[in-house]
Amino acid sequence: QIPVMTTMEGKSSISERNHPLALGSGSGVMSDPVVHFMKKSDVVIALGTSLTKHPMVTTIPPGKIIIHNTNDPKDLYKSYDIDYPVLGDTKLVLEQLxxxxxxxxxxxxxxxxxxxxxFEVRKQYLENWSKHLDSKDKPISPYRVISEFMKCIDPKDTIVTHDAGSPRYQIMPFYQSDTPRSYLGWGKSHQLGTGLGFAIGAKLASPDKFCVNFMGDAAFGMTGLDFETAVRTKLPITTIVLKNSTMAIETNHMKISHEKFKARDLDGDYADIARSLGGWSEVIDDPEDIASSLLRAKEKNQEGISVLLQFNTSKDQNFANMRPFG
Structure with a gap:
């Protein structure tokens, strides 16, 4: 029995809710089960991945025996000394293995x-994060939004995607996807706002699914007006804006520019913008209203109406296991 983690792009290829061997996904951040078994393992089998070293990819700790399967020979030995290279189609190779x-x-x-x-490692992990996932604070913890989403929305009927920056780091280690292609993981190129277009595309491809993109202030600033595309083309999606009025992820990288010019400060009423573009929107300030607003959004989508939910959240910069192996 081999524990399974997925890459960011591979998230949802194995059920994180129901498969007993699923650890969750690994990227620039990761769950405790991923860290635990990456440390403990003596062999790592990499299937269908380039293993390219990148800040958004989990680094394999030294001292592991690596079996690397890819369909591109340029991937082999690019970032790691591979013990057993296996070139070929991943499905065929896996069946043979x-x-x-x-x-x-x-x-x-x-x-x-x-x-x-x-199970035990995950249980302790979630208990350790319960103060964030079950937080009653105002402004709302972004982790409480994610937690409530998982409680009241069936992942089998849903396609979720994140955005660059804090939303990606906050969602990836905690959201438990279920069926294949129910989560669109992306991010090595970092374009803010990409998730909105992905949600529209997901709705076009799977009109019966509840298609949701999570984004922050900066991402909305880049592509927020594309919400009108969903309205105009009658592709009803739900956009969740985790509004903390700042580029929180850049706090340590923009100290001087922020001190001089307030370069990280962002503000605006995104719910008003969504309404003016023909959608339906809400502003949520109370964590006790999260679940009901999500259910209303799903109902509106089923009526053919695009929705924007603006959650006024804290500037939470607590991330789960950020790059523990470098």
Whole structure:
């Protein structure tokens, strides 16, 4: 039994809610189960990934035996010394690996305690973060928004995407996707606002799904007026703006410019803008109103109306396990 983590782009390829071997996703941030088993493992099997080192990719700790499958020979040995390169289509390679293991092991399960270990590590992880996920603070914790979303929205009927910056770091380690392609993970190129277009595209491809993009102030500033495209083309999506009135993720990178010019400050009533573009919107200040607003948004989408929910949130810069392996 082998624990499974996904890359950012691979999130939702395995159910994070129901599969007992799922650890969650790894990117620039990651869940405790990912960190735990990346440290503990002696072998890493990388399937269908380039393993290119990048701030948005989990670094493999030193000392691991690496089996690397890719369909592009340029990926091999690019970022790591690979012990066992396997060039080919991932589905075919995986089927062959499983067949080989079945023959080699003769049906024996060497370890059967892995699911329980994953469960216990995840349980402690969520308990440690409960002060954020269940926060009653005002302004609202962005983690409370994500937590309420998972409680009241069925992931099987939903396609979710994040945006660059804080929303990506806040959602990736905690949102538990369920079915394939129910989460659109992206971000190595960092264009703020991309998630809005992805949500519209997802609705075009899957009109029966509840298509939701999470974004921050800066992302809305880049592409927010494209909300009108969803209205005009009758592709009803829900845009969730985690409004903290700042580029919080750039706090340590823009100290001088912010001190001189307030370069990180952002403000505006995005809900008013959405209404003026023909959509339906709400402003939420109380964490107790999160769930009901999400359910109303889903109902409006089912009526063919695009929705923007503006959650007035804190400038929370607590992130789960940011680049623990460099």
């Amino acid at each position: 499983i067949e080989s293991c079945r023959d080699y092991l003769s049906g024996k399960i060497i370890r059967n305690d892995v699911p329980e270990e994953i």
